[in-house]
Amino acid sequence: MLGDGKSVVLSFDDGPAPVSALESILRTLRENEILAEFYVLGDEVRRYPGAASMIVSQGHDIQNHSWSHPNLARETEQNVRWELEQTQNIIRETTGVTPTRIRPPYGAGGFRGHLDPELADVARELSLTIVTWDIDTEDWKAPQGLGPGKIAYIETQFMQQPRKVSFNVLMHVQSATARDLPALISQLREWGFAIAEP
Template sequence: MVALGAVVLAAGCGQVTAERAGQAQQAAVAKRRADTPTPTPTPSPPPPRDIDCAKVKCLALTFDDGPGEYTERLLKTLQDEGVRATFFMLGENVHHYRDLVRRMALDGQELANHSWSHPQLTGLTSSAVRSQVRRTQNAIKEAAGVTPALFRPPYGATDKRVGKAVGMPEIVWSVDTLDWRYRSVSRARRVGVKEPKRNGVVLFHDIHESTVDAMPAVVDGLKRRGFTLVTVSELYRGTPLKAGRLYPKW
């Protein structure tokens, strides 16, 4: 009986040991899971907006020559106001503000091409024009994962040959605020609010502090005038834009 009891006791100890080992293993697995950080979801841009500019009073705000040191503050203003705009960027600046360019895309802003270094394209060979466009396309794609669909010729200088070399719709403007010349907050505010008309395209430059300082008042004033502020692509929604053509027509 003693021998039998010893065998049973030994078997019981083995069972307890196995149970404890299993519990220890489960605890270790649980700890590893707890210590493993939860993967952060990959940010994605907001969905396209359903805006019909044939039914509402639309206006496209556009910003040239950036990104620059004031662009981040401008993006905050646009985000706070629920506004989307189009940024015609220089490729040589994109390299210095890659995170900012990515934020533009994630905010739902439109990323567009304004050449690599802002030359007058009508004075370049077709090959050089293509290089200016291609390098900027690549820079924006690498920074934000977005391939621009629109191009703005520096100084608005273009012709049929340049348009063919660019190979994209060329977007100019209906209101030039001349903010680059005057660098005046009050003037940018006055012109930016009073001169735009329905379905217009307004030209600003986000590389100037005075322009960015004026934007909260400009946005508020345009909203008070009943404008829905959209990107260029939203403005032309439903209208196929053709490569080498100017929009709006001068």
């Protein structure tokens, strides 16, 4: 089977808003006894502090996804520092948790072999590990969500990495993803994957 002896971590970018989508995602995770990781935007944490706190209170990881979602590989070191530092501060002030990982928007400057030097320097200063993902669900592309076309694409990505045993699956906090998440979880389990904690 596709997932025999293999595991996945579910991760979500761009939260904590829209809050209704987040609440639905958190409910599905709770019902399935899954802990996930959320890479949130500082500006949204500022606007929706209760939603950020909800992620942490339910035992999930909250991590840095920049303040305003720029392409960090194109920003000056000063701007990169501002984006990451402000986000660290607002997450800490709001939830009491200090993030340990940064997932750069679009993955820009974050992939091994293509690390952006300014991003790498600032991340090191802030004790942040730069991470990306292994499976891109493309849930944000039309039609949004995790319908049959996306599931087929996800399956292909798993098949293209036969030697890999643990995968980070990238999704986004949006209503179509929230709607389709139960079906994706069932599919992953059907394929034989264990769903691991981040």
